[in-house]
Amino acid sequence: MRLTLLAVLWTAASAFGVHSPKERRAAFGMLSATVNKKDVVTTENLALLSPRGRDAVERLIAFDLEGHQAHVYKNWPAAGEDDHGKQQLAEQLADLDASYPGGLSAYLSKAKKLLQESADGVNPFDEYEAVVPEGEVLKFGEESFRQAEQIGLAASKDVVFCLVAGGLGERLGYSGTKLSLETNLCDNASYLEFYCQYILALQHRARQSDSSVKIPLVIMTSGDTDAATRQLLLEQKYFGMDPQQVSIVTQDKVPALKDGFAGLAMDDRWTVQTKPHGHGDVHHLLYREGLVDQWEKEGKTHVIFLQDTNALVVNSVLPTLGVSIQKEFHMNSICIPRLAGEAAGAIARLEHKTDPDKSLVINVEYNQLDPLLRTQGDGDVADPNTGYSPFPGNANNLVIEMKSYARTLRGEDQGVVLEFVNPKYKDATRTEFKKPTRLECMMQDIPKLFQKEMKQEANIGFTMFDRWYTFSPAKNALEAGQEAVNAGSSAPGTMSSAESDMYIQNQHKLQSVGVDLPVTSDDDLIKAGGIPVTPGPRIILSPAFALISDDLKTVEGPMKVTRRSSLVLSGHNVKIQQLELDGALVVKVGPNTHLTIDGLSITNKGWELQELDPSKDYPETVRIRGYTMAKHETAEYVIDEPGHFVLDASGVIRKAE
Incomplete structure (x- = not known):
């Protein structure tokens, strides 16, 4: 033996x-x-x-x-x-x-090396200096914004969307998938439905010149979300998309590690404990499943990566794509202004002190940025002219050029981005952990592979927008948001704050074309469920109604909306000649329906936010907001019939003459 x-x-x-x-x-x-x-x-x-x-x-x-x-x-x-x-x-x-590429032995070898570096306190930025990278700052309503948006719109027929959706809503206090959460209580569209609406609106616009256009959507799920996501798509008939244009890739979990020697953690005698590897898996999965090769052969030009619960990001997709084309960026990060010291990553150019080929533009986490900048000067401090950090805040939505992406993924790493480890040590020996850890990877770290494969050929930049326009993710439970608000935060990141910000950005949009309505300022906010939200008007403009800023020009005549009003406008061909609203109005038209609203005046009881009764039990979809919406009275007009119609002062839809 x-x-x-x-x-x-x-x-x-x-x-x-x-x-x-x-x-x-x-x-x-x-x-x-x-x-x-x-x-x-x-x-x-x-x-x-x-x-x-x-x-x-x-x-x-x-x-x-x-x-x-x-x-x-x-x-x-x-x-x-x-x-x-x-x-x-x-x-x-x-x-x-x-x-895992290279097998379990490759994973454990990397883990041992990274754990040793962690224990030794190795600084990964010792050989670098940080400078502000090349990028573009766009303001909604300015001509440079409009030009970039138009360039992006013209190129959108050849893009692919990838939605990273591997997480459940547990952090939000919700046991289901985050994609199934309602973005708002006016039209009740889920996040997945909203993203599908946006892609279909792009596709509809592109088909006016090429009826064969079909814009693919890939959803990256995990073992936790895969079955529920597929079920949601089936139940909702893919929200109007062709099932053939939707692909699902499922990320694998990786082994958990019990100590500084990369010992495998066990759930029991015969089961290795596993943990999520991070959304950085998406790049390897797209390569492994052959999707990138397929898209390149089909002539697709860009991949657009979106996070699961930041609906406002669709506003910035087309102008960012336009900037990518103008500046020939291989990768372009959608960014927002960042406060100095804010707990958010920043895009920086890391200049290697001795080897230019090792320099790269990449996200640097806030806890690494300040120590790095302190080696160069005062640290993570505000620009005196703007009041913000000179380094743009990373919203973690990406536009990547297809050919350079395919070239990078075909390298030896096959899209496996460089990993990191973040153990919580039991004591100063830095060998035992409080709980098992694992190697993690982040989608936004793909520049490390661009740098490795393309060296200084890699052209990576950013496009920055105002927060109100592009960034309000739902990520925190109501209680955590309340604590943040009580501590002075203006961005609690709750389901309720995300919903409120959706209404506010639509207030701004309508105001930009002369609509008479109150736009919520910080001083106007009221608290609902302990979270500051807009008192109104609550406005939803579907992607079909206002895909780009020029579409808002369909508001051609006088329009007035009171603060207590709620308005939903959905349809490719809705024109407003005259409208007054003091209450709730819903207008939805089909893809081949042309409707002109002319002289309509609506006054009704409308909709009202109501705080939850502490003595009652509510479903978790309601509890996570801290309020419900009572829809007392609504004027609703829904028409799918092809043709041209008028909704006049009498409130009757009639055939246009």
């Missing part, structure tokens, strides 16, 4: 890729010096495993020269006892081996 066990080790060393006699003798010697008959899986137990399971176990043993994974494979009971558990573990090891 002893000779058989060591023969297994000898074979395993070869399976792992240790081929030279010297290397194999070293591996053999280290293992044979520390094992006994119980330490290594016996031939009888190996015979229970499938070929792939057996290979995975042998590869792990061969890799584990220092014995940090011995708890996984040592002291297995004799064959005939708990055989199902052994097989389950072996299959899981095989799955983990297959899902």
Whole structure:
């Protein structure tokens, strides 16, 4: 038996890729010096495993020269006892081996290196200086904004959208997928529905000149969200999209690590604990599934990456695409003004002190930015002219040029962005963790691969917009938002603040074309559920109604909306000649319906936000907002019939003359 066990080790060393006699003798010697008959899986137990399971176990043993994974494979009971558990573990090891480029050994090797650097306190920016990168600042309503938007619109027929949606809404106090949450209580569109509406509006516009245009959407799910996302799409008939234009890729989890030696953490004797790897997986998944190769062959020019619960981002997609084309950016980050010291990442150009080929433009997390800037001067401080940090805040939505992206993903890393580890140590020895950690990766770190594959050819920049226009994510539970507000924060990041900001940006849009309505300022905000929100008007302009800023010019005549009003406008061909609203109005028209609102005046009881009754039990979709919307009275006009119609002062829809 002893000779058989060591023969297994000898074979395993070869399976792992240790081929030279010297290397194999070293591996053999280290293992044979520390094992006994119980330490290594016996031939009888190996015979229970499938070929792939057996290979995975042998590869792990061969890799584990220092014995940090011995708890996984040592002291297995004799064959005939708990055989199902052994097989389950072996299959899981095989799955983990297959899902990570280079296998489990590559993952553990990276982990050991990164954990050692973490324990040693290595500063990854020691060799760099940070400077503000090249980019563009666009203001809604200015001519430069309009020009960039028009360029983006012309190019939009050849884009692909990728929606990163691997997380549940637990942080929001919601057990379902974040994509299923309602963006607002006026038209009740979920986040996924809203993004689909936007893509379909782009597609509709492009088909006016090319009826064959179909804009693909890829959704990256996780094991937590995959089934629910697919079910939502099926139940809602893909929100009007062709099922063939929607692809789903599912990210894999990676092994959790129990200590500074990268020992595998176990949920139980036969199950390795796993954790999410991060949204940086999206790049490798798009490469692995062959989607990037397919898109490049189809002539697609850009991939647009969106986060799951920031609906306002669609406002900035087209102007950012336009800037990418104008400046020939290979990658362009959508950004917002950032307060100095704010707990948000920033886009910076990291200039390498000795090797220009190692310089790159990339997101730098706030806890790394200030120490880096302190080595150069005063640290993360505000520009005296603007009051903001000179480094733009990263909203983590990206526009990437297809050819350079495909070239980068075909490199040796296959889209696996450089990882990091963030262990929480038990004590000063920095070897034991409070809880298992894992390697993580972030979507916005793809510039590291651009730099590696393209060196100084990589042209990476940013486009910055006002916060009100493009950034209000829903990410925090109501209680956390209340605490943030009480601490002085103006951005609680709750479902209610995201909804309120959606209404406010539409107030700004209508005001820009002369609509008489109150636009909410900070002084106007009222509290609902402890969160400052707009008192109104609550306005929803669907992507079909106002895809670009020029579409707002369909408001051709006098229009007035009172503060207590709620307004929903949806449809490609809605024109307003005259409208007065003091209450609630919903207008929805079909894709081939042309409707002119001329002389309409609506006064009714409208809709009202109502705080939750502490004595009542509400569904979690209501609790996370802290209020409901009572729809007392509504004037609603819905028409799908093709043709031209007028909605006149009498409130009747009639055929246009």
